[in-house]
Amino acid sequence: MDDDRLKRLERRVRALEDEAEVRRIVAAYGPLVDAGDADGTAALWETDGVYDVDELVMRGQDEVRAMVRSRPHRAFIEGGCAHVVGPAHVRLHGDEAVAVCHSLMVVHRDGGFVVRRATANLWHLRRGADGWRVAARTSRVLDGRQEAPDLLRRGVRGEA
Amino acid sequence: MDDDRLKRLERRVRALEDEAEVRRIVAAYGPLVDAGDADGTAALWETDGVYDVDELVMRGQDEVRAMVRSRPHRAFIEGGCAHVVGPAHVRLHGDEAVAVCHSLMVVHRDGGFVVRRATANLWHLRRGADGWRVAARTSRVLDGRQEAPDLLRRGVRGEA
Amino acid sequence: MDDDRLKRLERRVRALEDEAEVRRIVAAYGPLVDAGDADGTAALWETDGVYDVDELVMRGQDEVRAMVRSRPHRAFIEGGCAHVVGPAHVRLHGDEAVAVCHSLMVVHRDGGFVVRRATANLWHLRRGADGWRVAARTSRVLDGRQEAPDLLRRGVRGEA
Numbered sequence: 001m002d003d004d005r006l007k008r009l010e011r012r013v014r015a016l017e018d019e020a021e022v023r024r025i026v027a028a029y030g031p032l033v034d035a036g037d038a039d040g041t042a043a044l045w046e047t048d049g050v051y052d053v054d055e056l057v058m059r060g061q062d063e064v065r066a067m068v069r070s071r072p073h074r075a076f077i078e079g080g081c082a083h084v085v086g087p088a089h090v091r092l093h094g095d096e097a098v099a100v101c102h103s104l105m106v107v108h109r110d111g112g113f114v115v116r117r118a119t120a121n122l123w124h125l126r127r128g129a130d131g132w133r134v135a136a137r138t139s140r141v142l143d144g145r146q147e148a149p150d151l152l153r154r155g156v157r158g159e160a
Numbered sequence: 161m162d163d164d165r166l167k168r169l170e171r172r173v174r175a176l177e178d179e180a181e182v183r184r185i186v187a188a189y190g191p192l193v194d195a196g197d198a199d200g201t202a203a204l205w206e207t208d209g210v211y212d213v214d215e216l217v218m219r220g221q222d223e224v225r226a227m228v229r230s231r232p233h234r235a236f237i238e239g240g241c242a243h244v245v246g247p248a249h250v251r252l253h254g255d256e257a258v259a260v261c262h263s264l265m266v267v268h269r270d271g272g273f274v275v276r277r278a279t280a281n282l283w284h285l286r287r288g289a290d291g292w293r294v295a296a297r298t299s300r301v302l303d304g305r306q307e308a309p310d311l312l313r314r315g316v317r318g319e320a
Numbered sequence: 321m322d323d324d325r326l327k328r329l330e331r332r333v334r335a336l337e338d339e340a341e342v343r344r345i346v347a348a349y350g351p352l353v354d355a356g357d358a359d360g361t362a363a364l365w366e367t368d369g370v371y372d373v374d375e376l377v378m379r380g381q382d383e384v385r386a387m388v389r390s391r392p393h394r395a396f397i398e399g400g401c402a403h404v405v406g407p408a409h410v411r412l413h414g415d416e417a418v419a420v421c422h423s424l425m426v427v428h429r430d431g432g433f434v435v436r437r438a439t440a441n442l443w444h445l446r447r448g449a450d451g452w453r454v455a456a457r458t459s460r461v462l463d464g465r466q467e468a469p470d471l472l473r474r475g476v477r478g479e480a
Contacts, residue, residue, distance in 0.1 A: 005166055006325055012173050013332050019180060020339060027409040028476050031420050034440070034462065035473035080463035082438035084422045087247045087407045089187040100191050102244045104266065104273075106424065106438045108463045113424075113435040115273040118242035118266045120194070142194065143240035143268045153195035156188050165326055172333050179340060247407045249347040260351050262404045264426065264433075275433040278402035278426045280354070302354065303400035303428045313355035316348050 015092055021132045022090050022097045022125055030083040030103075038068035046126065046133040053139045080108025085121070091158035097132070099123040100155020103139070117141055120148040124160035136160070175252055181292045182250050182257045182285055190243040190263075198228035206286065206293040213299045240268025245281070251318035257292070259283040260315020263299070277301055280308040284320035296320070335412055341452045342410050342417045342445055350403040350423075358388035366446065366453040373459045400428025405441070411478035417452070419443040420475020423459070437461055440468040444480035456480070 025044055032041040042061035045051065051058040051067075058064050067073060088101040105117040124136040140148040154160075185204055192201040202221035205211065211218040211227075218224050227233060248261040265277040284296040300308040314320075345364055352361040362381035365371065371378040371387075378384050387393060408421040425437040444456045460468040474480075 002162065002166065002322065006322065006329070009166070009169055009173060009329055012177065013329060013336070016173070016176050016180065016336050017332065020336065023407070024409055027407050030422060031409060031472035031476045035469040035476070037473050037476070040476060077469055078464050082422045082424070082462045084424065087183070087187050089184055089191060102190060102242045104242070104244065106435055108438070113438050115266055115275065115435065118268070118273050142242045144238050149195040149237055152191035153197050156191045156195070156197070156200060162322065162326065165330070169326070169329055169333060172337065176333070176336050176340065247343070247347050249344055249351060262350060262402045264402070264404065275426055275435065278428070278433050302402045304398050309355040309397055312351035313357050316351045316355070316357070316360060
């Protein structure tokens with residue numbers, strides 16, 4: 001019986017650790033991308049993970065890396081830029097997880113700061129040989145297009 | 161002795177799970193309300209839970225549901241809108257919890273985004289037959305009115 | 321063997337509790353400072369903890385307390401002000417922890433709200449006789465100065 005109790009506890013603790021790790025990945029994106037850390041940002045994704053933003057679909061770590069190294073992204077950092085992501089709502093399903101959150105892209109402009117974009121984000125994460133990674137992140141700007149509220153609805157329900 | 165250690169561990173793990181669930185509820189509000197999911201939003205509250213905002217007091221799930229379905233709220237979604245809530249500071253007291261956080265309501269306007277409202281939020285949650293639910297959420301805009309800082313102070317102290 | 325399993329579980333649960341406590345401290349700053357709670361804000365730091373902001377270095381709880389009680393800070397509260405901090409990326413190293421996050425200072429102005437500052441924050445926390453406290457928090461505005469992205473990069477790597 002004690003062995004059963006231990007096993008149950010081990011499972012519950014592992015689920016809590018998994019959720020903490022998923023949060024860590026989501027919370028790492030903003031600091032990494034605003035630091036211009038292309039390798040660190042790309043490493044959040046699986047080798048062939050997808051990052052699908054309104055105007056751009058990045059397939060694989062190399063394309064994420066290229067975005068962080070791109071001239072437009074570097075210009076944002078040099079001008080002053082904050083990608084504020086989360087807090088995330090997380091649902092675990094064994095070795096997979098769905099997270100959903102808002103993000104705000106805040107940029108420095110004319111001595112002040114403006115919100116350039118408010119975005120809905122749906123994350124699909126998976127546990128693999130190297131731990132948890134992003135299989136797919138889909139982001140849609142909350143400017144009235146129906147896709148953005150749709151992402152939020154699916155995310156809270158844990159549908160990737 | 162091992163039985164005592166197991167019991168203590170079970171209690172601690174349950175407290176961590178409770179806190180994670182409280183966070184999940186707080187983190188669900190923004191995505192649900194921006195998705196226009198009236199039933200999902202209402203279900204965060206107890207049947208007779210209260211959502212007390214500056215200009216409106218909603219008593220019970222039906223009134224929360226009606227707010228999400230209201231024409232003004234639908235107009236916000238159609239125009240583009242992000243209710244960014246948290247992160248929350250959480251204190252557990254057995255089957256009750258107090259959470260406190262800021263929220264930002266960001267709306268799409270003239271091709272950009274503006275912060276329409278920055279708000280102080282005090283949440284009182286309870287564990288019932290169906291798990292954790294919101295018994296009361298009180299929100300006051302941070303425009304200088306004394307009630308808003310008062311909510312923040314009470315919240316951090318864990319006073320519902 | 322069961323004793324080993326119990327010990328391992330106890331260590332893992334303690335790490336989860338430590339991370340929750342670190343999050344609680346980071347999440348407490350905004351509500352406390354916007355409530356004008358000078359003692360509560362100061363108590364987040366170690367007695368001789370450091371809070372290093374662009375224009376001001378506060379050494380010790382007394383200087384943090386003085387900042388919260390200062391006329392400029394009180395004027396922000398009276399006008400309407402939200403220090404939205406986090407969510408934080410947290411790394412534990414035994415009795416020390418490194419957290420990194422963005423913060424937004426949103427102020428009420430002309431009937432609306434504006435983002436006055438978007439900031440990179442690197443936190444170094446330590447467990448002492450009275451539990452977890454802030455040993456040092458360094459904050460740099462994200463206006464293009466190189467120090468701010470540098471803080472973010474170090475923070476995600478867990479370098480205090």
